[in-house]
Amino acid sequence: MEATAPQTLSAPQAEQAPRVKPRQNPPVFWKLVRFTLSDYFRTAWVLLNLAILVGVHTLFFQYKSGQSHFFGIEYAATMLQAALTCAVMFARSNRAESYAILARQVSRASYVGAVMLAAWLVAVLAYALSALFDLLYFSEWATGQPLLDWQTPTNYALGSAPVLVGAAFAVCLVTLLSTFVSTSAVRLGTMTLLAVLVMSFDARNFPFEGVRPMLQNIPPVLAPLAGALKFATEQDTIATVSLAMLGGYTLLMLIVALALAGSRELVLD
Amino acid sequence: MGAVNPPICRRDLPVEASFLNPALSSIILNMQTANSPAPVEPAASTGADVSPATAIERDTLTATATQSTDQPPVAQIERVSKQFKGVAALRGVSFNLERGEIFGLLGPNGAGKSTLLKLLLGFLHGDTGSIKLFGSTDLTKAHARVGYLPEQPRYHGNFSGREYLEFQARLAGLRARDAKAITAHALKRVGLEEAANRRIRTYSKGMRQRLGLAVAVYASGDTPPELLVLDEPASGLAPEGQVAVREVLLDCNRQGSTILLCSHQLTEVERICSRVGILRGGKLVALTRLNDQSRVVIVAAPRSRGFELASYLIEYLRNLHPAVMIKGGLLETEPLVVSLPTGNDVPHAASMKAAALRAIVDARWDVVSLHVENRDLESIYMHAVRPSRKDGAAETQAGDKPPEAADVAPGQSTSTVEASSHESPAPDVAQVDSSEANDSVIVPDAAVQSETLEVVPASQPLLVRPVSPNGSAAPVEVPEALPADTAVETPPVARSGPSTAPLPPLPDSIETQTDPPSQGQWLRDLRREGS
Numbered sequence: 001m002e003a004t005a006p007q008t009l010s011a012p013q014a015e016q017a018p019r020v021k022p023r024q025n026p027p028v029f030w031k032l033v034r035f036t037l038s039d040y041f042r043t044a045w046v047l048l049n050l051a052i053l054v055g056v057h058t059l060f061f062q063y064k065s066g067q068s069h070f071f072g073i074e075y076a077a078t079m080l081q082a083a084l085t086c087a088v089m090f091a092r093s094n095r096a097e098s099y100a101i102l103a104r105q106v107s108r109a110s111y112v113g114a115v116m117l118a119a120w121l122v123a124v125l126a127y128a129l130s131a132l133f134d135l136l137y138f139s140e141w142a143t144g145q146p147l148l149d150w151q152t153p154t155n156y157a158l159g160s161a162p163v164l165v166g167a168a169f170a171v172c173l174v175t176l177l178s179t180f181v182s183t184s185a186v187r188l189g190t191m192t193l194l195a196v197l198v199m200s201f202d203a204r205n206f207p208f209e210g211v212r213p214m215l216q217n218i219p220p221v222l223a224p225l226a227g228a229l230k231f232a233t234e235q236d237t238i239a240t241v242s243l244a245m246l247g248g249y250t251l252l253m254l255i256v257a258l259a260l261a262g263s264r265e266l267v268l269d
Numbered sequence: 270m271g272a273v274n275p276p277i278c279r280r281d282l283p284v285e286a287s288f289l290n291p292a293l294s295s296i297i298l299n300m301q302t303a304n305s306p307a308p309v310e311p312a313a314s315t316g317a318d319v320s321p322a323t324a325i326e327r328d329t330l331t332a333t334a335t336q337s338t339d340q341p342p343v344a345q346i347e348r349v350s351k352q353f354k355g356v357a358a359l360r361g362v363s364f365n366l367e368r369g370e371i372f373g374l375l376g377p378n379g380a381g382k383s384t385l386l387k388l389l390l391g392f393l394h395g396d397t398g399s400i401k402l403f404g405s406t407d408l409t410k411a412h413a414r415v416g417y418l419p420e421q422p423r424y425h426g427n428f429s430g431r432e433y434l435e436f437q438a439r440l441a442g443l444r445a446r447d448a449k450a451i452t453a454h455a456l457k458r459v460g461l462e463e464a465a466n467r468r469i470r471t472y473s474k475g476m477r478q479r480l481g482l483a484v485a486v487y488a489s490g491d492t493p494p495e496l497l498v499l500d501e502p503a504s505g506l507a508p509e510g511q512v513a514v515r516e517v518l519l520d521c522n523r524q525g526s527t528i529l530l531c532s533h534q535l536t537e538v539e540r541i542c543s544r545v546g547i548l549r550g551g552k553l554v555a556l557t558r559l560n561d562q563s564r565v566v567i568v569a570a571p572r573s574r575g576f577e578l579a580s581y582l583i584e585y586l587r588n589l590h591p592a593v594m595i596k597g598g599l600l601e602t603e604p605l606v607v608s609l610p611t612g613n614d615v616p617h618a619a620s621m622k623a624a625a626l627r628a629i630v631d632a633r634w635d636v637v638s639l640h641v642e643n644r645d646l647e648s649i650y651m652h653a654v655r656p657s658r659k660d661g662a663a664e665t666q667a668g669d670k671p672p673e674a675a676d677v678a679p680g681q682s683t684s685t686v687e688a689s690s691h692e693s694p695a696p697d698v699a700q701v702d703s704s705e706a707n708d709s710v711i712v713p714d715a716a717v718q719s720e721t722l723e724v725v726p727a728s729q730p731l732l733v734r735p736v737s738p739n740g741s742a743a744p745v746e747v748p749e750a751l752p753a754d755t756a757v758e759t760p761p762v763a764r765s766g767p768s769t770a771p772l773p774p775l776p777d778s779i780e781t782q783t784d785p786p787s788q789g790q791w792l793r794d795l796r797r798e799g800s
Contacts, residue, residue, distance in 0.1 A: 017491040018450040022442030031439050042427035096423045103417035104440040107409050266392035
């Protein structure tokens with residue numbers, strides 16, 4: 001193979017370059033998203049997404065599921081897909097290959113944003129495939145029985161809202177925990193904060209007795225993470241507020257991640 | 270070299286009004302009106318590449334580099350320091366990249382070259398100092414005018430060379446159709462046409478290198494970028510590939526690109542670079558032009574009443590040639606060091622040297638030493654990268670190998686002050702004359718190699734120490750009472766021998782050498798002996 005490739009560069013005066021001029025300040029964000037997706041789908045990691053998809057259906061969708069069952073499983077599965085995909089994408093970005101991209105007129109923030117969006121899109125695609133598969137597998141055409149009452153476009157659209165926001169939340173969280181974006185201190189701080197917030201739900205088993213009263217006084221900051229799922233079945237006030245708060249958390253983490261990425265030094269392997 | 274040799278004296282200098290005696294004035298006048306080629310100095314024979322091709326290349330480069338002087342330098346690096354885990358990777362590095370030049374950045378592994386390049390591109394942030402590209406501190410914005418080839422270029426291996434180049438062209442701002450056209454052109458130029466549709470992961474190291482060159486040079490439009498930052502561009506290439514890379518770089522330079530070339534291949538650097546900087550332990554220890562390699566260095570000290578004519582003498586010597594460099598001579602206890610350009614490409618070099626010597630003698634100064642410096646890059650480099658006695662201890666404390674950026678885990682750079690061992694002024698071999706900014710920097714004197722020595726006849730005894738080829742100094746005529754430790758051959762600039770041979774330890778800087786603490790004492794002793 002290599003023997004067929006020419007081993008020398010051609011003479012500089014061999015051919016005149018075509019007359020082309022680059023645009024000033026070209027929009028690069030969507031090119032980066034497309035490139036990141038294209039790169040990801042050429043790796044074996046995409047098989048992991050498929051494995052999760054198949055595994056979830058094998059384990060949890062053996063029968064026609066109810067609305068809460070379906071969205072409950074998809075909510076968690078899509079967050080898992082988003083988190084894993086995002087982690088893989090940032091691990092791939094954290095290599096010397098990225099120097100050539102960032103040597104163009106590409107800011108760190110836009111590159112990080114593009115990777116985040118690409119990871120979220122992969123998770124959304126996985127969710128869409130899962131829902132479609134579920135619809136087809138239990139369709140009247142396949143089973144001879146009609147669809148369940150809840151399986152209407154409106155219910156799917158409303159139920160998808162927390163799934164998509166949850167996936168975005170997972171992407172932002174993993175981004176904050178990635179080496180490409182955050183320093184060790186930021187990562188450690190984020191994980192500590194998460195641990196404390198989770199512990200604050202029930203501080204009775206916290207190992208340090210003196211801290212328990214303090215933990216009990218912490219409001220349930222992560223409660224919207226669970227409350228948002230309720231929006232998939234009941235769009236009441238609590239569910240709506242929870243979903244909005246989850247979106248707020250996601251937005252906050254997105255801003256923090258982009259700010260950190262902009263100031264982060266680039267030391268790639 | 271040329272058919273018409275320009276006079277060595279500036280015509281606006283009234284020779285008749287000088288302090289010289291009439292005989293010398295007539296010599297100078299004859300030189301000014303001479304049409305025949307001047308006697309040619311012996312060519313540098315220390316391994317320096319002075320082939321005609323090289324000279325032509327450098328002439329071209331120098332000519333290009335002098336264009337567009339009204340614009341700011343392409344890159345301005347001022348007192349940039351960077352630490353990783355408390356170890357200094359860069360320490361107060363300052364230099365400019367002028368438009369159109371090819372600048373070679375040299376140094377041993379771990380010297381801070383790659384760190385400097387990453388700082389220049391904004392991948393890393395300096396702890397102190399500032400970096401400007403095209404006059405702006407917004408380095409990311411300046412990327413539109415920069416092409417970068419990283420060391421060991423690694424690209425997304427799941428794409429084909431064509432796809433990746435198209436993506437890079439699109440990132441550079443080309444429209445889809447233009448990106449396809451420029452990609453086809455670039456692949457042809459770097460010889461990857463046949464492998465264009467293969468995945469990059471199947472490319473050999475040399476092919477990846479050529480792809481990197483295509484990305485850096487060709488992917489951004491029909492003209493090469495204004496600044497090319499290349500980290501080992503010829504690494505992994507066969508000899509014919511290296512030659513081709515050189516041609517590509519020279520072609521880019523002819524089209525106006527400024528090139529910052531980081532390389533370990535001294536021969537290549539010497540062939541194409543107009544200026545080099547050498548890093549050692551994070552410090553810029555040498556910064557010099559390569560197109561003025563050979564110089565005659567005369568060291569003189571005033572005899573009794575000779576100092577009265579010092580200002581006239583200096584003015585006269587300065588007007589001999591635009592490239593004359595003069596140090597000292599302004600104080601009675603300070604020796605005068607005159608550095609004259611010489612070599613095949615300097616018209617009337619021998620006559621200029623004779624005129625300078627005669628002027629010194631006529632002005633009642635003693636010629637303390639005289640020698641020819643031949644500066645080949647290898648000897649400059651070898652001296653510059655050798656740890657000196659002074660900072661040896663400091664570097665030992667700090668670690669022999671300051672880490673490159675890639676050697677340190679992310680997020681662990683610090684902005685703390687440097688270790689105390691670094692606070693002592695490590696010897697900057699590069700001594701910048703404030704009047705000549707970055708361009709007139711004296712290279713380490715150990716890099717020069719003595720080739721000839723002439724004793725100038727004078728009415729007074731000359732204190733000349735010829736330097737033998739092996740570097741040992743043999744006094745010709747030294748007053749007996751002169752203390753043994755008052756080296757008359759100040760500065761001890763002549764070191765000879767094969768350029769590859771290990772050189773003895775040297776004083777740390779030109780400044781130190783030309784003005785040793787005992788200078789006044791030995792001059793007083795000298796006068797006492799003379800009287």
